[in-house]
Amino acid sequence: MKTIVLDMKDRIEKEGMKQAGEIILAGGLVAFPTETVYGLGADALNEEASAKIYQAKGRPSDNPLIVHIASMESLDRIAAVVSPKAKKLAEKFWPGPLTMIFQKTAEVPKGTTGGLDTVAVRMPENEIALELIRCGGGYIAAPSANLSGRPSPTTAAHVLEDMDGRIEMILDGGSCGIGVESTIVDLTGEIPMILRPGYINQKMLEEVIGEVAVDPTLMDANSKERPKAPGMRYKHYAPKADMTIVEGSQEAVTAKINELVQEELNNGGCPGVIASDETMSCYPQGIVQSMGSRTDEVSITAHLYAVLREFDEQNVSRIYSESFDTPDLGMAIMNRLMKAAGHQVLQV
Ligand code: AMP
Ligand code: MG
Numbered sequence: 001m002k003t004i005v006l007d008m009k010d011r012i013e014k015e016g017m018k019q020a021g022e023i024i025l026a027g028g029l030v031a032f033p034t035e036t037v038y039g040l041g042a043d044a045l046n047e048e049a050s051a052k053i054y055q056a057k058g059r060p061s062d063n064p065l066i067v068h069i070a071s072m073e074s075l076d077r078i079a080a081v082v083s084p085k086a087k088k089l090a091e092k093f094w095p096g097p098l099t100m101i102f103q104k105t106a107e108v109p110k111g112t113t114g115g116l117d118t119v120a121v122r123m124p125e126n127e128i129a130l131e132l133i134r135c136g137g138g139y140i141a142a143p144s145a146n147l148s149g150r151p152s153p154t155t156a157a158h159v160l161e162d163m164d165g166r167i168e169m170i171l172d173g174g175s176c177g178i179g180v181e182s183t184i185v186d187l188t189g190e191i192p193m194i195l196r197p198g199y200i201n202q203k204m205l206e207e208v209i210g211e212v213a214v215d216p217t218l219m220d221a222n223s224k225e226r227p228k229a230p231g232m233r234y235k236h237y238a239p240k241a242d243m244t245i246v247e248g249s250q251e252a253v254t255a256k257i258n259e260l261v262q263e264e265l266n267n268g269g270c271p272g273v274i275a276s277d278e279t280m281s282c283y284p285q286g287i288v289q290s291m292g293s294r295t296d297e298v299s300i301t302a303h304l305y306a307v308l309r310e311f312d313e314q315n316v317s318r319i320y321s322e323s324f325d326t327p328d329l330g331m332a333i334m335n336r337l338m339k340a341a342g343h344q345v346l347q348v
Helices: 016-026 047-057 070-077 083-093 126-134 156-163 201-209 250-266 297-311 330-340
Strands: 005-009 030-032 041-043 064-068 098-103 120-124 169-172 183-186 193-196 242-249 271-275 287-290 318-322 345-346
Touching: 005 016, 016 030, 016 126, 016 169, 016 193, 030 083, 030 126, 030 156, 041 047, 070 120, 083 098, 083 201, 156 297, 242 250, 242 330, 250 271, 250 318, 287 345, 297 330
Parallel strands: 005 169, 030 169, 064 120, 098 183, 242 318, 242 345, 271 287, 271 318
Antiparallel strands: 030 041, 098 120, 183 193
């Protein structure tokens, strides 16, 4: 299959968008930008189309897809119950990087929800995404547009790396502004629960609906319970090289990483370092990449996956990362980094 890439960075091209919508309506796959990461879209109400997403990504079939909508009116057809709390969250955060879990209606095939009776729904803010949803029938199932296990794509070039020849079309809308996947909140229980941390954090949610819990398994590798979102159970976002996060005071972290870099060089390896704008100059050796500034947390989420992919390209043998326990997005950032590192943390 030849994968067509359409450039829509400067403006949404009507004819191309119509063509993309037709691919979706015919049961095909189109990758598209959102404010979080690039999505791999198919008609969510067509079971065969959803199945193609799993095939293209090599994704386990019990890992459900998020259904993307472009208007509030679309929600009732797929969500059996929309609670007052869900309505409040939608009013405040949609369109935007928030996914909510509802009991599903019979309209949503189990092939889209990984066999579950619940459905994850999000209304993205990106204009290209919204237009594709409108042209493609109103309901687009889309996970991140990477091969299963690879870092999520935040540019069309990343999507092409993983999906060339596997999907019909990629809509290029430039780099994603947020760069990590949406916050997932389960609204089917008594107390809403965050199943995946993202840009919309616990405090922002609690300001709107009161108490919100966090799935306790998220940051704890040793938890005996399984994460509630099936996708959080898989090793994910993994760079090719073995990765270790070093935690402690800034001076101790820098000293330890420099020591580990020297060791790896002595062993003939090619070490990579994940630092920040503020600390980059503390690392004289190894391939050093900054995630962004610690005073601008979104710059860190925006660069996270691109940095991991870059290390894959450069064939580094080991990656050492600083910790990014920042005030607002720290949970989202560390959740992704911990997964990339397979929860290998060194306290200094
Ligand atoms: P991705 O878009 O690749 O980040 O994958 C979607 C994420 O949403 C995965 O972690 C899924 O497990 C999660 N998800 C989708 N639907 C549900 C659902 N009904 N219940 C719980 N988690 C879900
Ligand atoms: Mg994903």
